[in-house]
Amino acid sequence: NAGVTQTPKFQVLKTGQSMTLQCAQDMNHEYMSWYRQDPGMGLRLIHYSVGAGITDQGEVPNGYNVSRSTTEDFPLRLLSAAPSQTSVYFCASSYGVGDGYTFGSGTRLTVV
């Protein structure tokens, strides 16, 4: 039972490049979300999904896209990376909406 798997663990991008952060869970969780963590600012919600085919925006969605074609996968796409997107990104899932989260180990992204 792997839990929540995020790849890659580290990434350096140049300004303007695009990339996809992968997130997969094997717990049959319906609720999945993406957060970014910046020093002194806690975790901020980017996008979330309450089930396959359903996504919605969080606090800081600009510059990010998501899709949820399967229950297991919830990739986060950066369309045109900016230095302001330098952060640690966490994917999390829970069995139902409002239940305790299981977090992935994070992706540390640097945009230069």
Place this chain on the structure above:
Amino acid sequence: SQQGEEDPQALSIQEGENATMNCSYKTSINNLQWYRQNSGRGLVHLILIRSNEREKHSGRLRVTLDTSKKSSSLLITASRAADTASYFCATYNNFNKFYFGSGTKLNVKP
């Protein structure tokens, strides 16, 4: 923002002492949760308390919730060096969203 705000931002205690962290939030909630994050790692769920509950225990953890004051506290009894971590509260409302605070950094000195 509905973010919870933890207080204090940093706490340093000796092993064996109790550690208390507080969380305040702004709007009505469905439940409140506490998480621990060791340096460089993902967050780990500790405990969930629902809006109709006032107190909950799990091992050395005790959580209280006062919805009239929109606040919660996390008490860690008989702390150990392994409890050194950042602790976050997260509030869940009925609009499918969690909001995290900025955390309390706990240092337990051996």
